[in-house]
Each structure stands twice: as C-alpha cells, then as structure tokens.
Amino acid sequence: MREAVTSARRVVVKIGSSSLTTASGGLDTARVDALADVLAGLCAAGREVVLVSSGAIAAGLAPLAIPRRPRDLATQQAAASVGQGLLIGRYAASLARHGLTVGQVLLTVDDVTRRAHYRNAYRTLRKLLDMRAVPIVNENDTVATEEIRFGDNDRLAALVAALVHADLLVLLSDVDALYTGDPARPDTRKVTDVRAETDLVGITLGRAGKAGVGTGGMVTKVEAARIATGFGIPVVLTAAPLAAAALAGDEVGTLFHPVRQRPTARLFWLAHATSPRGRLHLDPGAVQAVVARRKSLLPAGITAVDGTFTAGDPVDLVDSSGAPVARGLVNYDAVELPSLLGRSTVELAAALGPGYEREVVHRDDLVLL
Ligand SMILES: Nc1ncnc2c1ncn2[C@@H]1O[C@H](COP(=O)(O)OP(=O)(O)O)[C@@H](O)[C@H]1O
Numbered sequence: 300m301r302e303a304v305t306s307a308r309r310v311v312v313k314i315g316s317s318s319l320t321t322a323s324g325g326l327d328t329a330r331v332d333a334l335a336d337v338l339a340g341l342c343a344a345g346r347e348v349v350l351v352s353s354g355a356i357a358a359g360l361a362p363l364a365i366p367r368r369p370r371d372l373a374t375q376q377a378a379a380s381v382g383q384g385l386l387i388g389r390y391a392a393s394l395a396r397h398g399l400t401v402g403q404v405l406l407t408v409d410d411v412t413r414r415a416h417y418r419n420a421y422r423t424l425r426k427l428l429d430m431r432a433v434p435i436v437n438e439n440d441t442v443a444t445e446e447i448r449f450g451d452n453d454r455l456a457a458l459v460a461a462l463v464h465a466d467l468l469v470l471l472s473d474v475d476a477l478y479t480g481d482p483a484r485p486d487t488r489k490v491t492d493v494r495a496e497t498d499l500v501g502i503t504l505g506r507a508g509k510a511g512v513g514t515g516g517m518v519t520k521v522e523a524a525r526i527a528t529g530f531g532i533p534v535v536l537t538a539a540p541l542a543a544a545a546l547a548g549d550e551v552g553t554l555f556h557p558v559r560q561r562p563t564a565r566l567f568w569l570a571h572a573t574s575p576r577g578r579l580h581l582d583p584g585a586v587q588a589v590v591a592r593r594k595s596l597l598p599a600g601i602t603a604v605d606g607t608f609t610a611g612d613p614v615d616l617v618d619s620s621g622a623p624v625a626r627g628l629v630n631y632d633a634v635e636l637p638s639l640l641g642r643s644t645v646e647l648a649a650a651l652g653p654g655y656e657r658e659v660v661h662r663d664d665l666v667l668l
C-alpha cells in the first residue's frame with residue numbers, strides 16, 4: 300500500500316492521447332467513460348481532482364478525414380480545434396452520469412510561466428475545485444505557436460500539479476510502468492520505484508509508442524516526474540486501465556518519490572516554468588560566488604550578455620562553456636549591461652550614480668539549476 304497515494308487529497312491525473320483513441324484514430328468513448336468512473340470515485344471519496352487530458356488533435360483527425368497525426372502546426376491546430384470540442388463534450392456527458400460538472404481550462408505556456416498569468420490560472424482552478432466541478436485542462440493548441448508550445452502535456456500536467464499544490468500526480472499512458480528500455484523488447488524490466496536521479500541511470504527512455512498518436516514518449520514523462528517530485532509531489536506512472544488500482548494505493552506502475560520538500564513557489568516557477576529571455580556569461584569567479592557561496596551576481600563577474608530582455612525578466616546564468624548554472628530575475632535591461640561589464644559596483648556608482656550599485660541578479664531572485 301502506498302501511503303503517499305492514499306493520503307493525497309488533491310490529485311492531478313494526466314491521460315495521454317494513446318489511452319483515449321481507438322486503433323482507427325477516433326475518440327474511444329468506452330475509455331473516456333472508464334476514466335470518468337475512476338474520477339467520480341475520487342470525488343465521491345472527498346478528494347479533489349484536476350484532469351489534464353490530451354487527445355484533442357487525435358479526436359479531430361477522423362472528423363476531418365485526416366489519416367494520421369499531421370506534422371504541420373496549422374493542420375494540428377485545425378484538428379485540435381475540432382477535437383477539443385468533441386473531447387470535452389464526451390467528458391461532460393461521461394461525468395454527468397455521476398452528477399459531476401466539468402470546466403474546460405485551456406492553457407498556453409505563458410499562462411503557467413508568467414507570474415501574473417499563473418495567479419490567474421490558479422484562481423480559476425481553485426474556484427472550480429471549490430465549486431466541486433472537475434477542471435479539465437489541455438494546452439490551448441489552436442493559438443499556441445511552435446516557439447511557445449509545450450507540445451506535450453506531461454510537462455503541462457507537472458506544472459499544473461505544482462500550480463494547484465497537488466498532493467499527487469498520476470500519469471496515465473498506454474504502458475503500465477516505466478521500463479529499463481523499450482517495453483516491446485524482451486530484455487527489459489519494470490521499474491517499480493524511482494527515489495533519486497541515480498535510479499534512472501542505465502534506463503533508456505524511448506519515444507512515443509503507438510505510431511502517430513502520442514508525443515514525447517517516456518522522455519517527457521520522466522521530465523514531468525522530475526518537475527513534480529522536485530516540488531515535493533509524488534508521481535505514479537501507469538496504464539489507464541490500472542488507474543483505479545493506482546489511486547487506491549496498490550503497488551502498480553512506477554512511483555517517483557518526492558525528492559525534496561516544497562521549495563518556495565516563486566523559486567520553483569523561476570526554475571521550471573519560466574523561459575529565459577537572455578543569457579549572462581559568467582567568469583569562473585562569478586560562477587563560484589553564485590553557485591558555491593550563494594552570492595548575488597555583480598557586473599564585475601559578467602563577460603558577455605545575449606538576448607533582449609528588460610529588468611525583471613528571467614535570464615540564465617551560464618559558465619564559460621555556455622552551460623546554465625542558475626536562473627534569476629535580472630535587474631537591468633539588456634541594452635544597459637554591456638557598458639557595465641567587468642566594472643566594480645563602487646566604480647559604477649561613482650561614475651553613473653547610486654542606482655548603479657545594484658546587483659545584476661539579487662541572490663533572493665536566483666535559483667541554481
Ligand atoms: N523506458 C520505457 N519505459 C516505458 N515505456 C517506454 C519506454 N521507452 C519508450 N516507451 C514508450 O513510451 C510510450 C508512451 O508514450 P506516449 O506514446 O507519448 O504516451 P501518451 O500518449 O500516454 O503520452 C509507450 O507506449 C512506450 O512504448
């Protein structure tokens with residue numbers, strides 16, 4: 300019995316396209332009904348549920364007579380636009396059988412990465428939960444462009460779990476657990492528990508299984524598990540038909556144990572949810588100061604600046620090989636920085652005024668990567 304699972308009050312469940320569609324590509328209503336039954340069971344037991352459901356693109360293919368998952372964004376978006384309505388309609392009907400109401404929540408990357416926006420998303424999700432409705436989240440595929448797309452809902456689910464302060468994230472796929480390699484091969488073993496990054500050493504994370512339906516495969520699921528467990532949220536990865544057993548605490552699938560206590564929400568978002576707007580190249584002394592001594596970053600330790608950012612934006616701090624070592628909120632606009640580099644704060648204050656004594660990134664706004 301998994302205590303971390305049975306004690307969870309607020310649960311985020313994510314289901315992949317591969318678990319919702321028939322072999323011919325249409326929406327499998329029996330599977331949607333089966334999932335709805337599991338979710339209704341959770342609600343009846345007084346637990347709160349947020350569902351993150353993929354499947355919009357897959358559900359839109361048959362009605363548009365598209366034979367397989369399209370590669371180009373515009374066709375994917377058209378399919379999602381048709382499919383999302385069908386998907387949510389089906390969930391609404393399935394959950395109505397249990398007297399439950401659904402609320403559709405379509406999110407873009409910005410909605411969960413920009414502070415002002417994610418507060419907004421959080422408020423809506425909270426309100427839906429307070430009103431005993433089941434929020435059903437998907438990426439807002441029809442407006443997301445290639446650059447600002449999640450592309451996979453695994454990461455979105457982990458960020459939503461963090462956003463609503465969930466006690467558990469359940470990732471439902473078409474495979475019953477994480478395996479040491481491609482589960483289709485005979486020599487692979489099931490991994491029942493992942494307690495630390497070292498447990499993943501030697502595991503081959505393959506791409507999506509069912510051709511043309513899922514995206515990301517195990518890579519994005521393990522990445523999602525990293526994000527959630529880093530926020531103190533346990534993650535169970537299993538197959539959709541095992542959802543009820545997994546949620547009852549049975550030892551099915553793979554349990555990713557939380558690796559640490561919850562960090563402050565702000566720094567978590569900085570590390571995992573924000574997209575950096577630029578890069579500050581640090582000399583070795585500055586890397587040492589920021590990483591080992593947890594100091595603020597001063598202009599003297601910066602050798603170069605890339606990107607077009609303004610004060611308050613997230614930026615990556617990179618070492619001399621270009622590898623990111625930390626992320627932080629920068630106190631200057633990109634255009635201001637080049638003339639300050641390599642100069643001490645005392646010198647800058649004397650030459651330019653006391654406003655230039657400020658750190659480039661304050662230690663309170665810094666998170667190590
Ligand atoms: N190490 C692994 N363990 C388990 N499954 C794996 C592994 N590597 C690749 N896979 C494949 O990942 C697939 C699940 O990913 P995906 O198709 O993206 O699912 P979903 O649509 O549920 O998000 C499985 O069907 C499986 O074939």
Ligand SMILES: N[C@@H](CCC(=O)OP(=O)(O)O)C(=O)O
Binds near residue numbers: 437
């Ligand atoms: N937003 C897309 C989901 C893409 C996606 O992540 O799919 P999957 O790998 O099946 O979870 C859709 O609804 O089709």
